[in-house]
Amino acid sequence: xxxxxxxxxEELSSCPKCGAGxxxxxxxxxxxxxxxxxxVCPSCRYRFAAGNFLIPDGSQRPFDPSIDSGP
Numbered sequence: 001x002x003x004x005x006x007x008x009x010e011e012l013s014s015c016p017k018c019g020a021g022x023x024x025x026x027x028x029x030x031x032x033x034x035x036x037x038x039x040v041c042p043s044c045r046y047r048f049a050a051g052n053f054l055i056p057d058g059s060q061r062p063f064d065p066s067i068d069s070g071p
Contacts, residue, residue, distance in 0.1 A: 003038055004048040015041035033057055
């Protein structure tokens with residue numbers, strides 16, 4: 001599922017679709033081994049991403065012999 005991307009100029013505390021203020025709920029969408037932060041308006045349920053905010057998903061990375069082998 002794709003989400004709209006919203007540019008943030010100074011602050012983003014009101015829904016860009018319905019104008020409701022007071023902040024957002026947060027959900028996450030898996031993108032490979034990372035999680036994308038998705039903002040959800042509590043009033044109209046509009047879902048969107050602000051910028052390119054990805055965080056590690058917590059899974060162990062695959063073995064890499066170039067950095068995981070001993071001396």
